Amino acid sequence: MRQKMILAAAALAASSFPAWAEDDPHVAACREAAVAALREKTPDVKDVILDMDSLIIAKADSKIETIPVKGVITGDAYLKTDKSDKPRHMVCILGEKDKALLTFFTER
Numbered sequence: 001m002r003q004k005m006i007l008a009a010a011a012l013a014a015s016s017f018p019a020w021a022e023d024d025p026h027v028a029a030c031r032e033a034a035v036a037a038l039r040e041k042t043p044d045v046k047d048v049i050l051d052m053d054s055l056i057i058a059k060a061d062s063k064i065e066t067i068p069v070k071g072v073i074t075g076d077a078y079l080k081t082d083k084s085d086k087p088r089h090m091v092c093i094l095g096e097k098d099k100a101l102l103t104f105f106t107e108r
Contacts, residue, residue, distance in 0.1 A: 026057060030073050030092035033100030044081045050090070051076040067101065070094050077105065 031048055038045040055075035062069045077090040088105040095101040 024057070025098045026071055026073060026094055027052075027055065029094065029098040029100045030090070030103055033092065034077070034090060034103045034105075037103055038079065038105075042079075042081070045079050047080040048090075049078040049080055051078070051087075064093075068096050069101070070096060070098075079105075 027050065031050055034048045035045065038048065052075075055073060058072045058074075060069050060071050071094040073090075073092045073094065075090060076087050078087055086107060088107055090103065090105050092103040093101045
C-alpha cells in the first residue's frame with residue numbers, strides 16, 4: 001500500500017513538473033539506460049520513476065581516460081515493480097550525443 005502511495009506521489013510530481021525537464025534528452029537517456037540495466041539483473045522492474053524535483057543536471061566538458069563526459073545527472077528514483085521498493089538515489093554519467101555511459105543506484 002505504501003509503495004502505491006509513493007509511486008502515485010512521484011507520478012503526480014513528475015506530471016506537474018515543467019515540460020522542459022520531462023523532455024530533456026539527457027534525462028530521457030538516463031531513464032532509458034537505467035530501465036535497460038535494471039531489467040538485465042531484475043526482470044520484474046517495469047519502469048524507473050525519476051523525482052524531477054530532486055534532479056541535478058550538471059553539464060561537463062571532461063574526460064575519463066579518453067572517453068568524453070558531457071554531463072552528470074543525479075537525483076531520487078523509484079523502481080516500479082510488483083513488490084514494495086524504497087526510494088533510491090540515481091547517478092548517471094553522460095557521454096557524447098546524450099549517451100548514458102554509466103547509470104547506477106544507491107540505497108538511501
